Each structure stands twice: as C-alpha cells, then as structure tokens.
Amino acid sequence: MWTILDTNLLLLLYSYFSSTVSSPLYSSSCQLQGQFHLNGIHKTGDVVLGGLFGTHFFSTHPDLSFTSEPQQPTCHGFDVSGFRKAQTMAFAIDEINRNSNLLPNVTLGYSLYDNCNKLVIGFRAALSLASGQEEQVILHETCVGTLPVLGIVGDSSSTRSMAISTVLGLYRVPMVSYFATCSCLSDRQRFPSFFRTIPSDAFQVRAMIQILKHFDWTWAGLLVRDDDYGLHAARSFQSDLGPYGGGCLAYTEILPWDNDPDELRRIVDVMKKSTARVVIVFAHESHMIDLMEEVVRQNVTGLQWIASEAWTAAAVLQTPRLMPYLGGTLGIAIRRGEIPGLRDFQLQIRPDLYHNNRRGNNMVNQFWEHTFQCRFAPPPAGWVEAGGALCTGQEDLESVETELLDVSDLRPEYNVYKAVYALAYALDDMLQCEPGRGPFSGHSCGNLQRLEPWQLVYYLDKVNFTTSFGDQVSFDENGDVLPIYDIINWQWLPDGRTKVQTVGEVKKSAFKGEELTLDEDKIFWNFKSKKPPRSVCSESCPPGTRMARKKGEPECCFDCIPCSEGTISNKTDSMECTSCPEDFWSSPQRDHCVPKTTEFLSYHEPLGIFLTATSLLGTFICIVVLGIFIYHRRTPVVRANNSELSFQLLLSLKLCFLCSLLFIGRPRLWTCQLRHAAFGISFVLCVSCILVKTMVVLAVFKASKPGGEASLKWFGVLQQRGTVVVLTSVQAAICTAWLLSASPVPYKNTQYHNDKIVYECIVGSPVGFAVLLGYIGLLAILSFLLAFLARNLPDSFNEAKLITFSMLIFCAVWVAFVPAYISSPGKYADAVEVFAILASSFGLLMALFGPKCYIILLRPERNTKKAIMGRGTGP
DSSP: OHHHHHHHHHHHHHHHHHHHSOOSOOOSSOOOSSOOOOOEEEEOOSEEEEEEEOOEEEEEOOOOOSSSOOOOOEEEEEOHHHHHHHHHHHHHHHHHHTOTTSSTTOOEEEEEEEOTTOHHHHHHHHHHHHHTOOGGGEEGGGTEEOOOOSEEEOOSSHHHHHHHHHHHGGGTOOEEESSOOOGGGGOTTTOTTEEESSOOHHHHHHHHHHHHHHTTOOEEEEEEESSHHHHHHHHHHHHHIIIIIOOEEEEEEEEOTTOOHHHHHHHHHHHHHOSOOEEEEESOHHHHHHHHHHHHHHTOOSOEEEEOTTTTTOGGGOSTTTHHHHTTOEEEEEOOBOOTTHHHHHHTOOOOOSSOTTTSOHHHHHHHHHHHTEEOSSOOTTTTTTTOEEOOSOOOGGGSOOGGGOOSSBSHHHHHHHHHHHHHHHHHHHHTOOTTSOSBGGGBOOOGGGOOHHHHHHHHTTOEEEOTTSOEEEBOTTSBBOOEEEEEEEEEOTTSOEEEEEEEEEEEETTTEEEEEEOGGGOOOOSTTOSOOOOOSSOOOOTTEEEEEOTTSOTTOEEEEEOOTTEEOOSTTOSSOEEOOTTEEEOTTSSSEEEOEEEOOOTTSHHHHHHHHHHHHHHHHHHHHHHHHHHTTTSHHHHHTOHHHHHHHHHHHHHHHHHGGGGSSSOOHHHHHHHHHHHHHHHHHHHHHHHHHHHHHHHHHHHTSTTOGGGGGGGSHHHHHHHHHHHHHHHHHHHHHHHHHSOOEEEEEOSSOTTEEEEEEEOSOHHHHHHHHHHHHHHHHHHHHHHHHTTTSOGGGTHHHHHHHHHHHHHHHHHHHHHHHHHOOTHHHHHHHHHHHHHHHHHHHHHHHHHHHIIIIIOGGGOSHHHHHTSTTOO
16 A cells, blocks of 8 residues: 555655746746645734645546646535634634734734645645645745745544655654544654644554453454554554453454445445454444445344444434444544634634635635535526525525534544644744753754744644643654543434433543543443443353363453362453462362361271270270289289289280370371380380290290209299380380481371372381381290290190280281281271271280180189199180
C-alpha cells in the first residue's frame, strides 16, 4: 500500500510544482498555470491558521485523456457535519480574538479548505496552505500573496494525514489532527511535526480490550477496513489482546473497499458460524452500511457489536430496520464536550454576497444552497424554469431543521476546538518569550515579524492547558494528547425509538494510568436475558483443574485437565497445578491442600489397644508368677530351680513386656532412643539368666559325678550374679555406642503413602541394630545348645528340657521376625516388633514357669523333695 501512496505523492508534487513554475502563458494579472480551485473560507489576520475539513462526501474526476486541458475535480454531496467542524474552528479563532488574556494584540486569521474526503484534493489544499500560493489569495498583478499559515488543523483521515504530514514534516509545519487515529502517526521519526487531539488507535484498542476484560469476553471477532486505520488497529489487537486482556480473536476479516457482495457474504457467513458472540468493527459507516445489508439478509442476530469511533455515532445505522441487529452496541466515542456560544455564532452565518463564488466564501454558499435548496445567481441552466428558487442570502437558519445548529453532542468538533486552542496557547507562549532567554540558538525568541513554523513545534510539545469543559490538553513525546474516550450504548426503546446513551469513559491520566469506568445499570443488552452475553472459546476451568491448550488452536481454546494427586489449583483458569507442601495433600476436589493423615501405632486404634493390653497382661502374669514364687519360695519346686535366678528372670520378662509399650504411640526422640536400648538390654538380661541357669544345671550334674565338686565353685551365687551383670553390660555398651554414634530419631516417612505421613523411628545405624540383635541371638543360641545338651539329664535336673523348649520358641520367633520386619511398612513394622517381643516373652514365661505354677497351684502333692527327686526328667 505504501508503494501506491508514494507514487501518488510524487504525482501530486509534480503536478503542484509544475503549476507554479513561470510560464510565458500567463495574462497581465498574476495567473498560475494549471489552476486548481479549492472550496474554502478565509479571514485575514496577523497570523493565519489553516484547516482541512471534509464538507463533501464525494468528488468526481474528469476524463484524463490529455487531449484537452484537464478539468478540475468537482465535489458533491454536501456534508453538514464537516461544515460544522470548519465553523467550530472559525468560532474558536473568533473567541480567541475576543480574549484579552490569550494572544493580546495579535489577531488570528484562518484559511479553511474542503478536502472532499479525497487525498488528491486534501493534499493540494495542504500545500496551498503551507506555501501561500493558492489562486484565491493572490493579490492582483504584484503576485504577492498572504503569508503561509503557521499551523494546520486537520486532517480527518489517517491516510491523508500520513501523506500530508510526510511532506509538511520536511519543513516542520505543525499539523494538529482532530480525527486521525492511526497509531502509525505516533512515529516521531516519520512525522516530526504531527500532533492530534484525538487519542491514538493504540489507546482505542486498549480501551476495547478493557471492555472485553470487564465482561470476561475472551473470544471475539474483528472486522477492519482495508486501509491504515483498519490494518494498524488489527495489528494492535493481535499484539495486545493476549497480554492485556487474556483474550483471542476468533477471526480477523478485512472489509473490501469495493463492497464486493461475494466477499461480504463470505465474511458474514464466517461471523454466523463462529462461536464468538462479540464482534469488533474498525471501519467507517459507509463500510458498515453494506455489511449490515448482508447481516440483515442472512438474519444474523445474537451478536454484541463493539464500534470504533469512526461509526459509533452513525445515525444512518440507527434505524428501526437495523436496530434488531445493532441494538445494544457498545461504542468507543470521541469525548463529548460543550462549547458555549457556538450555536449563536453559527446563527450569524451569512453568504458572501460581495465576491463571486470562486473567490468568496464559497463553502458558506454551498452550505446555504444545500440547506435552503436554492441557487445563487447565475443558477445552472434551467434551474429557475424548473421551479428552483434563487438564494437571497437573507434566509433564516432557525426556520429550518439543520444539523449545523445541533450542539448537543459535540465530539469531533470538540477536538477541533482543542486543536485551535493548542496552537493558540503555543503561539502565546512563544510570543511571551523574553529576549536573551529563549530556547533557540543564541537564546533567541520567535517574533511576530519573523515567525517560523518549526518554532511553534517546540512550544506545541510543551502545551498544557485545561478547557472550559474541564479536560486537560497536553501532548506526549509522540504528539498524542492525553487520551480520553466516552463509552456509549445504542439503546432500542420500547416505542421503537433509538437513543445513544453515554455509559462510561476510559481515560489515561499522568498519575493513575488507564482507567475504565462503566455504569452497567445504564447499558441496554439486546438479548432475551437482558444480560451481557457469554463469549468464550472454552468455558473457564474450575478450581481443581488446569488449562491445556488445544493443539493448533488459539490459546483461548483449551481443555480442562484435573490436577494430579498431590497438586491443586485454587483459582479459575489456572495454567498449572501447584504441589502441596510436604505435610499436606490435595483434597478430593484438588482445589486446596489438606493436612496429610498421620499414621503410627497408636494407643487408640484396635491393633494398638490389643498389643497394649497383651503387654500389660504379660506384665501382670509376671507379677502374679513372681508373687506365687515368693510366697512358695521355700517349696522344693522353687528351691530346686534356683530361686534367685528365677526371680531375676521374672523381673527381666516383666521388663520385656513393658518395653514393648515404647513401640506404641507417636515416635518421639526419647522413645526412639529408649525403645531399642530397653528392648536389647531387657532381653539380654532375660537370656543371660536362662544361660546361667543352664550352665548351673550342667555344673550341678558334673558335680554329682566323682571328682566334679570343684565345678560348683565357679557357679556360686556371686558368680551367677556376676555373669548376668557382665553379659548384660556388654549389651549396655553396644547400646551406648550405638546411641552416641548414630542415634535412632523420629522420621516422617512420605514414601509409603502419598497422602499419609508415617511416623517411624529410623534406626540411625543399621550396624548398631544388627549387633544388638546379633548379640541377643548369640546368647539365645548358646543357651539353646547348652540346654539341648542337658536335655537327657536325670529328672532332678529336669529344667533343661524346659529351657530347650523355651529357647526353641524364642529363636523361632526372632528368626521369623527379621523378614517380617523388613517387609512391613510403617506402623506394621512396629507392630511386628512388638508382636515378636510379646510372643517370645510369653514363650519364655509359659515354657519356663507354666509347669512349675501348675505343680505349685494345682498339684501341691508333687511339690515335695521326694516327688521331685523321683520324677526323672520332668516335674
């Protein structure tokens, strides 16, 4: 597109400058070759400001065969709203001239031209303003014209503004647009002297994105026109919608310039089939008219339209035929302002009756002819005969209904008003410069006699004022004004009338950034629900799930994947699931973390209660047996079985039963350290007593033989006690070394179950634990072997069989314990160890003391020395 535009610029420049070159073909009055007449309004002044306005909708270009002198383009289709903008500039200058505080002793003039909404005419008008060489203002034979304008207000089109500002920027002529919104014009390198009082499309796009975000519309379609205005907006949407609004475009379509029916039919078909319920349109009303014809033909309803500022106030679309489709439209509208006195100024408009139409204020004449349907003399041929009236210039404007006098909704006019005042304030600042303290070379100042446009650019950059309506006007480093837009809503009233209601605003301040304010209670929604529509590609993912993008589709289209165990998402539309802390686990809904259940061998669970009761029962039995033996300590059964060792054995068994309680309950540091030490020492004490008893049996048997009396010397009471103490001390030393080198500690094990914390004691040093068990096993095996050797001794030494049997039970239990302990997880390892302790303790208790208690309690007749001596090998 830029190639075509550059080509047109070259042609225009060539055409223009060739027309200003001296030629022998000129009359005695100064006559430029290749005249190009422009419609305009002029007023002289010390300083002249230019203006470019579209007061005609269309222009007709003659045939350019170059076989005769080319005719000038003609404009037709008078645009009253464009003329009202031009009159707003004239009013603003008149108001400034009457203001003694702004530009005192300086009279502003103006030259306002009609661009006919065509680049070629607008470009020629801009060059005429910048050079002062337009034919209308040449004075007689002297060829001396008015000074070039100091600044230009315009243009209304982004494309025309780009073309004009590209050339004017070479000479730093300031240009302040009131309607050009393309974000490309913010490029200070390409457009160094361009300013505007309308926000950039970049801000308009962000304003629309904020609306989408406010209503959670993440899935929208975009329609743009095929020019700089639409294409730059499309790029802005594609780059900003995701980062700023978290949304996606379902489709992006370019509206054809020639309104091709087939292309429009295809675009509307895309809209109809899409799941997006929101449609954003960056286009002018002329494009919307043809688009809506196809929308009506296909009866595409149920859409929420969002309008750019170019068509948001288009009355031609607010008809009973289109409102069923466009009702409820939300639009970005230029800031509405109030300009006191404008209507009274416009009522004073009168045609210029003292100049012909070509040299006078012909723009006013054209407005007059359009409004009163008359013609100034000389009228076109046949005009009067056909019943047409001649204009007198005295017609009453208040007697007709004209858009010119409607000042209730001044939007682009308000921007024109601010643009004129921006130039005036910049000029006022420049003229107030103190000589020797100026910003230019040598600290010089600009002066009224030698004003340069580039000097005004410097002061425009620093303009900062507040309008009478309360809006602050200043330009940023790109020449863009502090942005502010109104949000309007097309309301379809029950009686069939339409109303445009302001429902909010979006603005940017120097302190608070961008702000969107919406009054939702005022918004009319064109849906049965009377609520905002839902426009998403995929429904939001609830807490407990994460978003997973669908391959090959926009990021707004996704599946909701449940979080895995141990991870959660606690907000809607989470991109990922987060892991719970170590001591927590995900809830069943996966939306929050809950403390993990703890597992250990508790006193309150059935297994813990059973083992505790069994332990206490064994302890109680030991106490009872001990009581029986103490009570019957003088009886042969007790005396014959080494009563002192029996008492020690009962005490050690009681300790064995009690130490099992240390394995029940939540592990703590002291219980972890004490449980294995108590277990190891109590069992060594128990097995040591049995071992010594076995050795005493063997010693007594040996002493009963001839020459064996000496063996009893080594197994007296002190020796027995000493042996037990020494053997037990060895285990105590092992336990001490273990606890000092690598003490058992409590541990929260999360490996067995993900959703549980298993509290257990880790042994610290497996070697220490193995040595502890190995030492018990060594003593048990030794006792078993000695008892096995003494099993066939005479009946007077019958305890050897009982010891053999008890050791067999003891060894069997602990041999079975090792693999069961290793393979049991968590609390069940502790339960296995407790069970092994209790089983072996009960085995020893029942095997060693059961038969004796049976004789003492149930067969007292056998509890005699004679009976014991005569029983042989058993009690």
